[in-house]
Every structure is written in C-alpha cells, then in structure tokens.
Amino acid sequence: MFDHNDVFVIFVLGGPGSGKGTQCANIKNDYGFVHLSAGDLLREEQQREGSEFKELIQTCIREGKIVPMEVTIALLEKSMQEAIDTDGKKRFLVDGFPRKMDQAIKFEKMVVESQFTLYFECSEETLVTRLLKRGESSGRIDDNIESIKKRFQTFKDTSFPVIEYYEEKSKVRKINAEQDRESVYIDVQKILDISLQRSDA
Numbered sequence: 001m002f003d004h005n006d007v008f009v010i011f012v013l014g015g016p017g018s019g020k021g022t023q024c025a026n027i028k029n030d031y032g033f034v035h036l037s038a039g040d041l042l043r044e045e046q047q048r049e050g051s052e053f054k055e056l057i058q059t060c061i062r063e064g065k066i067v068p069m070e071v072t073i074a075l076l077e078k079s080m081q082e083a084i085d086t087d088g089k090k091r092f093l094v095d096g097f098p099r100k101m102d103q104a105i106k107f108e109k110m111v112v113e114s115q116f117t118l119y120f121e122c123s124e125e126t127l128v129t130r131l132l133k134r135g136e137s138s139g140r141i142d143d144n145i146e147s148i149k150k151r152f153q154t155f156k157d158t159s160f161p162v163i164e165y166y167e168e169k170s171k172v173r174k175i176n177a178e179q180d181r182e183s184v185y186i187d188v189q190k191i192l193d194i195s196l197q198r199s200d201a
C-alpha cells in the first residue's frame with residue numbers, strides 16, 4: 001500500500017479509442033509521469049512465456065470483457081513498485097483502469113487512492129471510426145467490428161458507472177475528446193496545470 005501523499009495517481013478513463021494512450025504519451029513527455037496502460041500490461045502478460053493467464057487474458061480481450069481484477073491490480077502494483085525502486089518516480093497515469101467498480105474499490109483500498117480521473121468523452125460514432133482505422137495497423141485482436149461492439153457494451157454497462165462514482169465525489173475532470181489531438185491536449189494541459197499546482201501547494 002502506498003501513501004497518496006507520496007505517490008500521485010491519476011486514472012485515465014474513456015471509451016475504447018477515445019485517445020487515452022495518445023494523450024498519456026504527451027503527458028508523460030511534458031510532465032514526467034510514468035504511463036501505465038492496464039491494457040498494455042495485460043497484453044504483455046498474455047505474451048509472457050509461462051504465464052498462467054495467457055488464455056484468460058486473450059479471451060477477455062477478444063470478447064471485450066474485463067479480466068479478473070486480481071490479475072490487473074497485481075500487474076499495476078508491480079510496475080509501480082519497479083518505477084519507484086529504479087527511478088524514484090512517483091507520479092503515475094493509470095490508463096484504462098479501473099473499468100469496473102470492484103477494481104476501483106480494491107485498488108484504492110489495497111494500492112493507493114487516486115487524486116482524480118481524467119475522462120475522455122467521445123461519441124461512439126467517432127470511436128468506431130478511430131478503432132477501425134487503428135485496426136488496419138495495430139494487429140490487435142479486438143480492433144474489429146464484432147469486438148468493438150462488445151467493448152462499447154462493456155464500457156456502458158460496467159465502466160461508465162466507475163466514472164459516475166467518481167463524479168459524485170467531484171473527482172472527474174472531463175475532456176471533450178471529439179476534437180483533434182492538439183486541441184484535446186490543450187484542454188488536458190489546462191486541467192493538469194491547475195491540479196498539479198494545487199497539489200504542490
């Protein structure tokens with residue numbers, strides 16, 4: 001368990017293809033955050049020789065389902081500890097997580113409380129266009145129309161309630177992710193500049 005006064009975590013949420021990874025790369029560059037994508041960590045674990053979770057992860061990702069939280073939380077916590085041990089880095093973007101209420105509760109109880117959630121809001125029409133385009137080169141088993149529809153359903157039924165939960169606690173910073181990449185990043189920077197100043201104070 002980390003102390004939230006010492007380890008600073010921002011959750012980055014939004015529908016599939018809303019630009020979470022794209023904007024996290026910008027933030028990592030300019031603000032020195034460690035970027036931890038839950039989806040990337042799961043894909044790495046799925047490729048890892050000897051992993052007992054290979055099939056479970058592959059099936060969940062293809063079907064747009066949420067991998068049981070124990071697996072994802074263990075991967076996130078391990079990566080956080082490694083970043084702290086090797087670089088002394090203590091600011092984390094946790095991208096694409098928590099996607100289910102049980103994950104949110106467990107992570108904040110067992111790992112660290114989040115500062116706030118950046119929420120990239122975008123229409124399904126825009127998301128589907130971006131994901132199909134990404135699918136031309138991503139090689140991802142879930143960037144096809146059948147998986148995309150399932151991922152949208154999971155987002156609405158399972159992940160959106162997490163955003164509502166944090167909204168009730170006034171811990172959501174919403175961004176219009178419909179705009180071009182540069183405009184989205186301008187809005188991201190405005191939010192971060194205000195929030196980081198506050199936390200430095």
Ligand SMILES: Nc1ncnc2c1ncn2[C@@H]1O[C@H](COP(=O)(O)OP(=O)(O)O)[C@@H](O)[C@H]1O
Pocket residue numbers: 014015016017018019020021022023130131133134177178179180181182184
């Ligand atoms: N603002 C934007 N406008 C148009 N395309 C975008 C924008 N942001 C990201 N993309 C593209 O859309 C796809 C999904 O973005 P990505 O950052 O991978 O989203 P996520 O991590 O939320 O799934 C990628 O191919 C990315 O290059």
Ligand SMILES: O=c1ccn([C@@H]2O[C@H](COP(=O)(O)OP(=O)(O)O)[C@@H](O)[C@H]2O)c(=O)[nH]1
Pocket residue numbers: 014015016017018020037038039040042060061062064065066067068072095096097098099142151
């Ligand atoms: O905490 C997480 C994050 C991701 N995933 C799985 O990984 C997939 C891809 O997630 P990622 O964030 O990489 O991509 P996105 O769908 O947001 O484009 C999801 O559909 C889930 O099946 C999961 O099970 N738990």
